[in-house]
Structure formats: C-alpha cells, structure tokens
Amino acid sequence: MSNHIIPYQHQISQSDRTAIKQHQPLLIWLTGLSGSGKSTIANTLERRLNKEFGLHTYLLDGDNIRIGLNADLGFSDTDREENIRRIGEVAKLMVDAGLIVITAFISPFQRDRDRVRTLLPAGQFWEVYVECPLEICEQRDPKRLYAKARLGQIPEFTGVTSPYESPHNPELVLHTARDPLEDCVNHIIQKMIEEQIIKTVN
Numbered sequence: 001m002s003n004h005i006i007p008y009q010h011q012i013s014q015s016d017r018t019a020i021k022q023h024q025p026l027l028i029w030l031t032g033l034s035g036s037g038k039s040t041i042a043n044t045l046e047r048r049l050n051k052e053f054g055l056h057t058y059l060l061d062g063d064n065i066r067i068g069l070n071a072d073l074g075f076s077d078t079d080r081e082e083n084i085r086r087i088g089e090v091a092k093l094m095v096d097a098g099l100i101v102i103t104a105f106i107s108p109f110q111r112d113r114d115r116v117r118t119l120l121p122a123g124q125f126w127e128v129y130v131e132c133p134l135e136i137c138e139q140r141d142p143k144r145l146y147a148k149a150r151l152g153q154i155p156e157f158t159g160v161t162s163p164y165e166s167p168h169n170p171e172l173v174l175h176t177a178r179d180p181l182e183d184c185v186n187h188i189i190q191k192m193i194e195e196q197i198i199k200t201v202n
Contacts, residue, residue: 014097017098018098024124025100028103029128031106032131034145037174041176041185045189056098057102060104065105066083070086076156085115087105091116091119092119106158110167126170126172127171133177146159
C-alpha cells in the first residue's frame with residue numbers, strides 16, 4: 001500500500017447505520033464442497049430473512065462473483081486466495097453498511113477464511129460449514145462438474161484434484177445429507193435470534 005494513501009474517517013459509523021435497522025450486522029460465510037447445498041441454503045435463508053423478518057440482506061454467490069468482480073481469476077491456489085480476499089473486502093464494506101451479508105463459496109482453505117474473519121469486528125463473522133460427504137456431492141452433481149473433473153476436463157477441482165480443508169471451529173455445522181433444507185435454514189435463524197442478531201420478529 002502506498003504511504004500516500006490515508007483512509008478517510010467517515011462521520012457516520014457502523015453503529016449509526018445499525019441503529020436504524022431491526023437487526024445487527026453480520027457476515028454468514030457458508031463454506032463446503034461443490035454440491036453440498038451452500039447456494040440453496042443461502043438463497044432460502046435470504047428470502048426468509050427478507051420476507052418473514054423484513055431484514056436488510058445481500059447474498060454474494062461464488063459463480064456470480066466469478067463472472068463479474070473476479071472474472072480475471074482462475075482456480076490456482078493463488079487465484080483462489082485472491083478470490084476470497086476480494087470477496088472478504090467487499091463483504092466487510094457491506095457489513096460496515098449495517099447489512100446481513102450471506103456468502104456461498106467453496107473457500108477451500110482455512111487460512112483464507114480466517115483472514116476474512118480478521119477483517120470484521122468480533123462476533124460479526126460466522127463460519128458455517130455445509131457438511132456433506134464427497135460421494136453425496138458427486139451423486140447430486142447438478143452442474144456435472146465432478147463428472148468433468150473425473151474426466152480431466154476441469155483441472156484443480158476441489159474434492160477431486162484440489163484439497164478442501166474442513167473448518168476447525170465453525171459457528172455452525174449444517175448436515176445437508178441428513179437434514180432437510182428448511183431445518184438447516186432454521187438452525188441459522190435460531191442462532192441469529194439467540195445471539196440477538198435479529199432484534200425483533202415481525
């Protein structure tokens with residue numbers, strides 16, 4: 001970073017932005033293998049928070065980010081790291097704006113997820129592990145990505161030719177091979193209520 005860049009101090013803080021909302025700011029970081037159910041959970045969670053609770057949310061999804069903000073990145077370890085770094089910085093700004101931000105990214109490396117955590121105030125980053133056995137993810141394979149990876153058509157594919165590091169100590173673990181979608185979403189919402197992220201229920 002250049003020594004000539006000096007961050008501007010805003011007069012309105014995160015607390016000021018939060019005071020006019022019915023919830024606390026939060027980054028819900030869904031991580032797991034392709035096909036584990038991250039995007040489905042994220043979309044259902046955002047819909048319910050918006051429609052049932054009237055909360056201010058925004059969803060960042062892996063594929064959508066890669067065709068826009070991160071269209072210049074590949075899938076090498078270095079590019080994966082940069083992908084998560086940029087997403088973390090974007091999410092940080094959104095949380096500072098007072099939003100509940102939901103992300104759905106494989107984000108295979110623990111160090112990258114930990115780095116995002118350090119960007120946010122304590123308690124405003126929840127690592128949510130969407131746990132699903134590899135064989136079940138492969139059976140689902142909605143985009144036929146595993147099939148292509150097994151044929152060598154997709155190099156460096158997480159779970160096949162590139163590793164996935166399961167979270168060490170996540171705030172929540174969702175078992176999508178065992179539990180229905182609504183149960184998984186309810187687990188997140190219940191924790192949000194318990195932790196007083198949601199201040200009022202409409």
